[in-house]
Amino acid sequence: MTYILLKNCRELLTVEENAKDLIGLKKNTSLLIENERIKKIGTYEDLKKEISLNNFQEIDCSDKVVMPGYVDCHTHLIFGESRVDEYVASFTMTKNEIKNKIARTGIEASIFSTRNATDEELINSSLIKLNRMLKHGTTTVEIKSGYGIDMETEIRLLKLINILKEKSPQTILSTYLGAHYFDTKMGKEKYIDFMINEVMPIIKKEKLAQFCDIWCDEGYYDAEDCYKVLKAGLENNMLPTLHTECYSAIGGAKVAAKLKAANVGHLNYISSEDIKLLKETNVVGVLIPTTDFSVNHKNPFDPKPMLDEGMTIAIATNLNPGNWIEDMNISMILACRNHKMTENEAIRATTFGGAKALKIEKNYGSLEVGKFADIQIRNSDNYKNVVYKFGVNEVEHVIKKGKIIF
Numbered sequence: 291m292t293y294i295l296l297k298n299c300r301e302l303l304t305v306e307e308n309a310k311d312l313i314g315l316k317k318n319t320s321l322l323i324e325n326e327r328i329k330k331i332g333t334y335e336d337l338k339k340e341i342s343l344n345n346f347q348e349i350d351c352s353d354k355v356v357m358p359g360y361v362d363c364h365t366h367l368i369f370g371e372s373r374v375d376e377y378v379a380s381f382t383m384t385k386n387e388i389k390n391k392i393a394r395t396g397i398e399a400s401i402f403s404t405r406n407a408t409d410e411e412l413i414n415s416s417l418i419k420l421n422r423m424l425k426h427g428t429t430t431v432e433i434k435s436g437y438g439i440d441m442e443t444e445i446r447l448l449k450l451i452n453i454l455k456e457k458s459p460q461t462i463l464s465t466y467l468g469a470h471y472f473d474t475k476m477g478k479e480k481y482i483d484f485m486i487n488e489v490m491p492i493i494k495k496e497k498l499a500q501f502c503d504i505w506c507d508e509g510y511y512d513a514e515d516c517y518k519v520l521k522a523g524l525e526n527n528m529l530p531t532l533h534t535e536c537y538s539a540i541g542g543a544k545v546a547a548k549l550k551a552a553n554v555g556h557l558n559y560i561s562s563e564d565i566k567l568l569k570e571t572n573v574v575g576v577l578i579p580t581t582d583f584s585v586n587h588k589n590p591f592d593p594k595p596m597l598d599e600g601m602t603i604a605i606a607t608n609l610n611p612g613n614w615i616e617d618m619n620i621s622m623i624l625a626c627r628n629h630k631m632t633e634n635e636a637i638r639a640t641t642f643g644g645a646k647a648l649k650i651e652k653n654y655g656s657l658e659v660g661k662f663a664d665i666q667i668r669n670s671d672n673y674k675n676v677v678y679k680f681g682v683n684e685v686e687h688v689i690k691k692g693k694i695i696f
Contacts, residue, residue, distance in 0.1 A: 292345040294323040294663070294692065296356055297334050301673050303357035304331070305642045305656040312634040313357075314656070315673070321356065323663040326692040330659060347694075349687070355673045357637070359429025359664040359688065360618040361644030361655050364555050364576050364606035366467075367433045368416045368447055368454070370403030373611045377584075397437070397471050400611050404437035404447070412450055413457070419609065419616055420458045424695065426617045427666035427685045430645070430654055431460050432606075434503055436467030439481075441489055444468050448498035459690045461664075463648055466493055466528060469504035469511055469519050482515060486522040494526040501552060501648075502528035506535075506542035513541035520549055529649065535559040536581075547571045553604065553647035556581070558591045562599075569601045574647040577639070578608040579624035580615040593631050604643035605636060619676055619683075626677045633677045665689040 296302075297320050304314030322330045322337040330337055376395050379388045389395055394402055404412070416433075423431065433454070435447040444466070451464040468489055472481040493499050502523025506516045520530035529552045534542025536556035546554040547567035554568065555576040568575060575596050582590045596603055605625050607615045615621065622636040631639070645655025653662050667687040668676075675684060688695045 291342055292325055292692070293341045293347070294689065294694070295334075295337055295341060295346070295348045296321040296323075296351045296665075296667070297348055299351040299356040300353055300671065301355045302331070302657070303355070303637065303673055304658060305358055305638055306658050307642065307651070307656070312638045313673070318352075321657065323689070323692045326662055328657060328659055328661055328663050331657070349667065351667060353669075353671065354686065355668040355670045355675075355684075356657075357666055357668070357673065358641040358655060358657055359666050359690070360427050360640045361430040361604075361648065362423065362428050362606050362609070362618055363432050363553065363604050363644040363647040364578065364608050365431060365433055366436060366608070366610035367419055367431065368412055368435070368450060369400050369437050369611050370405075370407040370412070371399075371611070372614065373399055377612065396612070400437045401439055401471070405440070405443050409446070409450060412447075413453060416450070416454055417457060420454065420460055423616045424458075424460060424688055425685060426619060426683055427668075427688060428618055429460055429664040429666070429688065429690050430463075430648070430650070432463045432465060432501070432648055434465040434467040434470075435499075436470030436503070439468065439471050439473055444489060445492060445498070448493065452498065459693070459695050461650075461654065463501070463650075464499045465501040465503050465531065466490075466499040466523070467503040467505075469515075471505070471510065478511070478515070482519060485519060490522055490526040490528075493528065497527075499528050501531050502526075503531045503533065505533045506545070507533070507540055508538050513545050516542050516545045517548070520545065520551070524549065531555070535564075543568060546573050552649050555606070555608075556591065557596070558582070558587060558589050560596075562595060565596050565599045565601060569599050572602070574602045574604050574643065576604045576606050576647055577625065577629070578606055578621075579629055580621050581608050581613050583624050583628065584613040584615075590629060593625070593629055593635070597635065602643055602646050603635070603639045604647040605639040606644065617683075620680075622677050623680055633674050636677055637673070663689055663692040
């Protein structure tokens, strides 16, 4: 047995499911880790009695904030080149002006650069991002494919994500997002059949993805398309997730409820009726304040009706080449300042909410006895600093499955 004792935490945020304050705040409390998991939470004196004299390490947390590692449940982390020129042009230019200036823009630019990137380039650039995310407290990451939109690249991306799982200390979950766009030469209907009949069976056979995602919005896929693709994903052992209601009320939320999706992202145009449906079917709403900020969204999402209805909410970075955000603290700060979430709501949404969005809350997302010891120790005198100190990284140590990473 190996033990780590976090001694006299100034503030310990357990974020257990039934916490009345949403974050389970405990002061001057200690936490004992045995091997990979949390063994006990209590006073220092009581926990010290549990420890074997061998393989024991103690960390004084009397001036620290201790909380769960972040669960970033929505990213497009693996891609080719950045789109920095396009992004900075958007500050002063219209979309048409940008297209006239830059040869390739948007998802088409990312598809082109990703297809042409080598495996080594994609792995190395992804590991750099993952390492920076880890240093900011993110211990679990979902990664989508979606910048291939062909057989070769989509399967290659999913296989590379599996390699990342082996190389990174973080827990990584993979999502097939072949329906991020479609092959314009093939046409949407034929491309849907191609995904269902040719790509998904390979993903199932080789166990390449836990989730199947789709971009449901005008100009991409409608609600009927979503149902067809996601139902096929279920039949190929992938849980459904959606991007929807981002730029229009297109009906994807109803599909999510009908299929009991794991989660549904964006939700800028969600109706009160849809909120009730998602609550009743336990679909987690993934809110992405960084995207609303990056695109200067004309209709920012409103979390209040969802929270009032009792929906589980997650917050994610949506890290992608058009929205390059790796730090969950920035996501929380924007959620609070621009979308009027409280600090406790935001912390819960980036930990327990993210874990629930990925169906892993039994082992991740909160600091409870029996769960994996995925912990960030912050050099801070007040947990509220996570939404106050913009651009300041207070993470001093990260523990992943009972191992001190740094």
